[in-house]
Amino acid sequence: MIYQADWLLPMDDAPLLRGWMKVEGGRVVAMGSEAALPPDVEVQQFPGCVLLPGFINAHCHLELTALKNRIPAGKSFPVWVEELRGLTTGLSSEDYRQSVKEGISLLLRGGATTVIDVGNTGDALSVLSESPMRSFALVETLGLDPSLAESRSEHAASLANQLANTARFRTGVALHAAYSCSRELLVKVNAFQKERKLPVSIHAAESAEEAELFSSASGSLQKYCRSIFPEAPEHWATSPLRWLEENLLLQEGALVIHGNHLYERDLEILLRRKSTVVHCPSSHAFFGHKAFPYAELRQRGIPVCLGTDSLASGDSLSMLDQIRMFRKNFSEVTAQKALRMATTVAARALKMPRELGVLGPRYRADFIAVRTKTSPKEDPCEAVLRPDAQVVFAAIDGCEADLK
Numbered sequence: 001m002i003y004q005a006d007w008l009l010p011m012d013d014a015p016l017l018r019g020w021m022k023v024e025g026g027r028v029v030a031m032g033s034e035a036a037l038p039p040d041v042e043v044q045q046f047p048g049c050v051l052l053p054g055f056i057n058a059h060c061h062l063e064l065t066a067l068k069n070r071i072p073a074g075k076s077f078p079v080w081v082e083e084l085r086g087l088t089t090g091l092s093s094e095d096y097r098q099s100v101k102e103g104i105s106l107l108l109r110g111g112a113t114t115v116i117d118v119g120n121t122g123d124a125l126s127v128l129s130e131s132p133m134r135s136f137a138l139v140e141t142l143g144l145d146p147s148l149a150e151s152r153s154e155h156a157a158s159l160a161n162q163l164a165n166t167a168r169f170r171t172g173v174a175l176h177a178a179y180s181c182s183r184e185l186l187v188k189v190n191a192f193q194k195e196r197k198l199p200v201s202i203h204a205a206e207s208a209e210e211a212e213l214f215s216s217a218s219g220s221l222q223k224y225c226r227s228i229f230p231e232a233p234e235h236w237a238t239s240p241l242r243w244l245e246e247n248l249l250l251q252e253g254a255l256v257i258h259g260n261h262l263y264e265r266d267l268e269i270l271l272r273r274k275s276t277v278v279h280c281p282s283s284h285a286f287f288g289h290k291a292f293p294y295a296e297l298r299q300r301g302i303p304v305c306l307g308t309d310s311l312a313s314g315d316s317l318s319m320l321d322q323i324r325m326f327r328k329n330f331s332e333v334t335a336q337k338a339l340r341m342a343t344t345v346a347a348r349a350l351k352m353p354r355e356l357g358v359l360g361p362r363y364r365a366d367f368i369a370v371r372t373k374t375s376p377k378e379d380p381c382e383a384v385l386r387p388d389a390q391v392v393f394a395a396i397d398g399c400e401a402d403l404k
């Protein structure tokens with residue numbers, strides 16, 4: 001089958017006017033512009049549209065989709081965590097499964113074809129495996145008590161191991177955060193992910209309360225951790241990333257989720273450990289965190305990609321919305337660069353730079369069509385990010401996904 005639109009954005013090359021691509025066996029096998037279109041083949045046309053790689057949502061918690069608007073914005077991070085714990089108590093497996101289903105549908109309509117999902121119950125796994133979405137379904141673990149490290153990591157691993165992995169569906173374990181996991185647990189999960197050739201995902205440097213916990217063993221998050229585990233460690237004059245690095249606990253290539261509070265030494269650590277920072281614009285706005293240090297990260301060549309986080313701390317699971325929000329806050333970033341954050345940069349972070357994030361020969365045919373009402377003279381990347389642009393088609397491995 002050949003797909004053709006007003007524009008085709010390969011993402012690693014210049015946009016193709018009236019671009020087309022041929023898909024066979026779930027992969028792109030040929031592409032070109034109007035002049036080179038092979039004769040006598042079936043062509044699916046997308047008038048008024050731009051074709052581009054599907055977005056990679058590098059951080060999401062699909063289990064929490066049903067909690068949209070349940071916690072008001074602007075609360076401190078520890079208060080939000082406490083309210084979230086209250087709301088999730090009593091949710092059944094079926095509630096979580098429904099939540100995941102609804103979330104997948106929102107992701108697809110927002111242009112994501114790949115998601116790195118982090119769940120606590122394992123209920124997301126079977127729903128994701130049956131969905132058209134390409135997914136990295138991670139089971140999150142945490143626990144400050146070192147004596148629980150073995151049982152916690154084994155429990156998460158057994159949930160991750162319950163379903164067979166395929167090229168489209170991979171499972172693993174995620175770490176919650178440096179302040180909520182013991183060293184022993186961090187070691188075990190790092191090893192598990194390394195064996196699976198998957199990056200570790202860990203929340204880090206998200207809130208002012210977390211920065212306070214690591215700088216002076218004080219504040220409301222420290223108090224909260226102590227209320228759960230009275231022997232929670234006391235950190236002094238450090239940061240989550242420095243503490244991880246000094247204890248040899250930051251896995252190379254880790255996905256560092258949020259990274260809002262970064263010191264100079266943290267930036268050096270991120271660069272040295274080849275980390276990618278995952279910025280979640282709507283979640284960032286929900287909490288009112290300090291400005292995301294995008295310029296500082298990019299100055300040092302640290303990759304930044306994007307995620308939606310969950311609807312318990314944000315109002316959209318659309319990656320198109322996240323990219324638009326990011327550009328509103330960082331207008332100096334070109335539309336093409338912003339789109340690359342959600343495609344090529346994220347594919348590299350997933351160690352799949354020759355499989356995902358680009359439309360080109362041999363890449364997987366994970367793509368979307370965005371209706372833009374663009375004119376041939378307009379920059380098609382800008383057109384995709386216009387407020388009225390809409391995802392009208394999505395395919396993963398060349399198979400159309402239902403966007404209803």
Ligand SMILES: [Zn+2]
Nearest residue numbers: 061203257309
């Ligand atoms: Zn998260």
